[in-house]
Every structure is written in C-alpha cells, then in structure tokens.
Amino acid sequence: MSELILHQYAMSPFSEKIRTMLGYTGQSWKAVTVREMPPRPDLEPLADGYRKIPVAQIGADVFCDTRTISREIARMSGKPELALENNSQEVQDFVREVDLQIFLACIVSSSGGGLLIKLIRNTSIIDAYKFLKDRIEMGKKSKVRSVSPKQAKARVAEHVADLEKRLTRDFLFGDKPCIADFSAYHGLWFVCDVAEKDVLKNAPRVSAWMERIRAFGHGSVEEISGDQALEVAHATLPRPLPSSNANGSIGQTVRVAPDDYGREPITGTLVADDGTSWIIAHEHPRVGTVNIHVPQQGFSLKDR
Numbered sequence: 001m002s003e004l005i006l007h008q009y010a011m012s013p014f015s016e017k018i019r020t021m022l023g024y025t026g027q028s029w030k031a032v033t034v035r036e037m038p039p040r041p042d043l044e045p046l047a048d049g050y051r052k053i054p055v056a057q058i059g060a061d062v063f064c065d066t067r068t069i070s071r072e073i074a075r076m077s078g079k080p081e082l083a084l085e086n087n088s089q090e091v092q093d094f095v096r097e098v099d100l101q102i103f104l105a106c107i108v109s110s111s112g113g114g115l116l117i118k119l120i121r122n123t124s125i126i127d128a129y130k131f132l133k134d135r136i137e138m139g140k141k142s143k144v145r146s147v148s149p150k151q152a153k154a155r156v157a158e159h160v161a162d163l164e165k166r167l168t169r170d171f172l173f174g175d176k177p178c179i180a181d182f183s184a185y186h187g188l189w190f191v192c193d194v195a196e197k198d199v200l201k202n203a204p205r206v207s208a209w210m211e212r213i214r215a216f217g218h219g220s221v222e223e224i225s226g227d228q229a230l231e232v233a234h235a236t237l238p239r240p241l242p243s244s245n246a247n248g249s250i251g252q253t254v255r256v257a258p259d260d261y262g263r264e265p266i267t268g269t270l271v272a273d274d275g276t277s278w279i280i281a282h283e284h285p286r287v288g289t290v291n292i293h294v295p296q297q298g299f300s301l302k303d304r
C-alpha cells in the first residue's frame, strides 16, 4: 500500500497536528512542502480549489481537512481513538471548539512584530507581504466572527486555565492520547513554539503535557517534490469505494466547500457518502482521476 504523503508547511499548526500524530503512531511518511499561501500549482491537480493545509494523499486518494486525515491515521495505526467519530460527544464537542475558535484565538493572539520577522526569515519579504495580503482577504470572506488581539489573548488564557484543570491524568481524556490532545496541542504549539509567547507560566500541567506530545516527534519522514507526489497519484487508481448511504447527489456534479473560512470549493462527481465523509471523483490531466475525501462536518455540498 502507498505511504501517506502530507502536503504541508513548517509553520502550519494543523500540519503540526498531523505531524505529531504521525510521530505518536510511529508511521513513516512523505512530506511535500507547499507555499504558505496559494497559488499551489502542484496541489491543485489533487485537491482542486480546496485551499487549506494540510492535505494528505495515499496513492490516488486525497484527504482534505485533518478530520479525514486523522481518520486515515487511525485506520493505518489501529488506534481508533484518533478518529473523531470514534470518540464520545464530549470529546467531539471539545475538538470542534479547539480546532476552530481556540485555533483562531491562538493565531490572532500570536500576531505581531516577532512573528512577522520569523515569517520573513522563513520565506522572504515579498512572500511575507503576499502572505499577509492573502490572510486579510481570507478573513474578509470568512463566516467566522473575528476577535480582537485583546479578546484573543483572554480566550487563550482561559483555554490554558481550562486545560490545567482538565489534566488530572497524562492526557486530556485519559492515560493515552486521543484526537483531542492533538487538536488542543497544535494551537498552543503555534503560540509557544512558533510565536514564542510565554503563556504557560502558571500552568505546570499544561507545560508537562505539551512536552509529552512534543516528545512524540514527527515519525520517520522523507521529503519529496510536488511533482513526485503527482506521479504517485498518476500511477495509482483510487482504492475501492466504501459502501455508501443513499444520497440523491451520487453520480452528480457537486461543489463541496468548507463552511467556515477558506471556502473555495472542490468540484467533481459525488461517488460515495459513508455518513462521515463525502468522496468526490475529480479529474485532472496531470493525475487522471483522484478520489477526494472531505468530512461532512464543517463542509457543505451543493449540486451544480
């Protein structure tokens, strides 16, 4: 079976969520480093208009959003607790909150001169400018209510205090990690490790928990080019489809897009609906047919 290929970039928190999950499960995987903002011409043949990062690929199957990516890692590693739908409603609600509202608060509270300098060092002045312009545009089109830096800082402080209370065991919901740990980790990783803000000084349990997750590392990773990833998709057929719920849109051309921010759609033929994900067959001359998997939670589907 093909290995997982993760299309990602170093400073991306959601990529870090998946990188640490791959470290925890001891997977070997391949990385394609993409730019911090579109255009991403080597990703478009695989994920069409979808503009968020990371995107994972296994052969000619493409997984958009960390909800479908973690489901694959859960399956490959035999750790069902890494897939959202295998957890209690309490865990699922927690993940939804940390992956959206808390994540955005972490990003907004980290912004400032220090982060900008780091971005320029990682990219270039021109790319840093393009990055800021892109994120301002993305914010304008977002359906999520924005928060001021002051509100964001208060939200992060509340979140850290809440985690400090929750952490009576090694991980948030028990003695071993589940998806909630990786979701709560990546936003704080951005605040602490990327923006280097000291938000954990009164939170010894959160600091120790962060350290435990950091210690998982990223597993065994080999960097490949975007072109090589496209060759893998081109040389492979999508895997057999799962059994599907009845859905009047099967066989139709559909547009599927996130319903929060970065709402650029994927267009293709709906080929399966397993109750958790939709699978859209998409054709591109560089890869032939790929099957794109998106979660039903947080996405909307429209017939074209």
Ligand SMILES: N[C@@H](CCC(=O)N[C@@H](CS)C(=O)NCC(=O)O)C(=O)O
Pocket (backbone or CB within 6 Å): 011, 012, 013, 014, 015, 036, 037, 038, 051, 052, 053, 054, 064, 065, 066, 067, 099, 262
């Ligand atoms: N719900 C998505 C969120 C992904 C997300 O917001 N990723 C950020 C980077 S960490 C992003 O795509 N930013 C815009 C970009 O990189 O173009 C997921 O779980 O994968």
